[in-house]
Amino acid sequence: AGAATRESLYGARPTRARYVRVVATAGAKRPVALREIRALGPREPGFEGSRPGDGSVGTSSAAGSGSGGPSSDAVAPSSAPGVRYVGFTAGGGLHNSRPDELARILDRASGLGAKWIRVDLNWNVVQEKGPTVFEWGPQDTVIDAILARGMKPIVTLGYTPAGARRAECQASSTCSPAAPAQFAAFASAAVSRYAPRGVKNWEIWNEPNIEQFWQPAPEPDRYAALLKAAYASIKSADPSATVISAGLSPFGAYPATSATRTNPVKFLEDLYAAGISGSFDALGTHPYNHP
16 A cells, blocks of 8 residues: 555454444544544545546455444544544444345434444345346345445445355355356445445455355465456446445464464465456455554
8 A cells, every 4th residue: 555545453343243433544643442433534535536547545344244343332432633534334234234224224323423334245145046147136235334424335246146156165155256257246246236326345255364254265366367357347337436445354374374374474476476456456454462
C-alpha cells in the first residue's frame, strides 16, 4: 500500500461471535476503543476513489458467521483522532435472518456510526439450482436493507455451487471453482444487478490461503487466475467498481507454509509472482489484532 493510504487496525473486540474493528490511519497515536465509535469522523467517501489496478488502499475485516448483531453496549464517546473508516463484518448468514433480526442487526450497526458492512454474496446459494438459475431474493433483501440505512456494502463474492466445483472437493462449497470463467460470469451477473443500486465494492473470495475457505488446499496460482477473471468481468460490467483481493488469514511467521495453510505475506508474494498486478484496486487483509 502507498504511504498516503496505508492503514492499520485498532480496537478489535469480540461481540457475539464476531469482531468489531476500527480502521485507523497510520498516524493514529493510540488504540480506539469501542466506546469511541460514535465519535468517528470525518467520514470519508469510501474505497471508490482508489486508483484502478494499483492496490493502493488496504481493506480489513473479521471472519464471522451467524445472525447475531453487533453489541449495543456503546457508552459516551471520546475523541478518536485519525480514524477514517468504520464498519462491521456480517458474515455469511445474514441472508438467513428473519426480517426483524436483519433490521435489528443493521439498526445497531448504523446506530453505532458504521458506514460500511462487509457481507457475503454466496454463489452457492444464488445458483444452487444450476448455472442458468439465479435466485437473488434473500440477497436483494440484505443489500436493499443496508443501502436503505445509508451504509455501503463491501460484497464478498465466493463459495462454489455443486456443479462448478473441482473433482477433488465436491462435498464442500469452499471447494475452489473448476473454471474461473464460471465464477467470473457469476461476478458479472452480481455487479450488473447491484451496481445500479449503488453497490461499488466487491471482494473476491475469502481467505484463500487456508484450506478452510479454499479446498483442496491453498493454491496461489489458481486464486490468481480467479482474481484476474473476476476483475475483468466486474470492470466490464461496471468500470467504476472497486475490486478487492480476498482478505487473507493470519498463519505463522513469514514464510511459513503447510499442507493446509500459507502465511499471508508469502501467499501475497506468490500471487504477485502469478501476475495479479493490475487485477485488483484494493488489497484485502485480516490482521486479527486481538487485544
